[in-house]
Amino acid sequence: MLRIAQLTLDVRDIEVMTAFWSAALGYRVERDDDGNAMLLPPDDAPLGTQHVWLQASAAPKAGKNRAHPDLTADDPAAEVERLIALGARPADVGQRGDEPYVVLADPEGNEFCVLTGWRDPALRAT
Numbered sequence: 001m002l003r004i005a006q007l008t009l010d011v012r013d014i015e016v017m018t019a020f021w022s023a024a025l026g027y028r029v030e031r032d033d034d035g036n037a038m039l040l041p042p043d044d045a046p047l048g049t050q051h052v053w054l055q056a057s058a059a060p061k062a063g064k065n066r067a068h069p070d071l072t073a074d075d076p077a078a079e080v081e082r083l084i085a086l087g088a089r090p091a092d093v094g095q096r097g098d099e100p101y102v103v104l105a106d107p108e109g110n111e112f113c114v115l116t117g118w119r120d121p122a123l124r125a126t
Contacts, residue, residue, distance in 0.1 A: 007050055007069055010057035011108055017054050020087050020107050027052065061109045064093050069112045070101065076116040080104065083114070 011017040018037045022029050027039040039052040073079040080102050084090075091105040100117025 003048075004050070006053050008053040008055060009110060010059070010061075011054050011110075012057060012060060013108065014054060014056055016087075016107050021052055021054065023086050024083055024088070024106075025052070065111045068110070070115055071112060072115050076102070076114050080114050 009017070009021075014035055014037055018029055018039070021027070022039050025039065025041070027041055030038045030040060032038065035056055037054045039054065041049040041051070071079070083104055087107040088104040091103045091109075091111050093103050093111055095103060101113040101115045103111055103113055105111050
């Protein structure tokens with residue numbers, strides 16, 4: 001059986017993206033010798049919590065991400081505000097406006113969602 005071990009993001013500015021994602025997730029940073037960064041969950045995170053690997057890429061992001069993280073929060077609206085204050089911005093990927101999530105983009109334009117209806121049993125069943 002396979003399991004997803006980590007989320008990897010190709011980024012152009014390791015410093016900016018490390019600062020954004022470590023603050024957004026509350027993760028600690030471990031630098032690799034090649035300048036890449038591993039973001040590790042807090043020690044008290046549940047077993048199996050995803051790591052995030054930020055690897056340098058010279059290529060700019062082009063188009064909508066084919067895969068993206070979906071994030072949950074106890075207070076999604078407050079988290080959306082906090083993420084925007086950290087440098088995220090609202091992103092339009094074709095939403096209708098009634099989705100149970102808010103789409104944001106990180107400082108380099110990588111889309112991600114903050115789920116607003118995650119606790120809704122109907123959402124979990126879909």
